[in-house]
Amino acid sequence: MPLDFSTVTCLLVGHDELERFIKDHLGKDYSVVAALEAADGSDHSLTVTGSWPSGGAPPDLTAWLDGDCREPDLDVLMDHLAASGAIPTGDYLIGVSW
Secondary structure, eight states, X not given: OOOOOOOOOOEEEEHHHHHHHHXXXXXXXXXXXXXXXXXXXXXXXXXXXXXXXXXXXXXXXXXXXXXXXXXXXXXXXXXHHHHTTSSOOEXXXXXXXX
């Protein structure tokens, strides 16, 4: 029996490049490694839609941008970047390596 697989298209980005991009666009440091609880040599997939179910930015994102809260989850931050037009929506593969 043959292996059943699918071909997908994704946007590949390294964690360090993503951290730099977040700092450049939002003016705040953000640890992608900590947010993903990632290990060296790992890859993490994430689907970015650029929207939130409630229609507005989650309160933890707004508070973090105002300096009043811990870092939001990476998917929330990536959706914010997509909603603002800074990145395209789609499937991302985030490579972690140090």
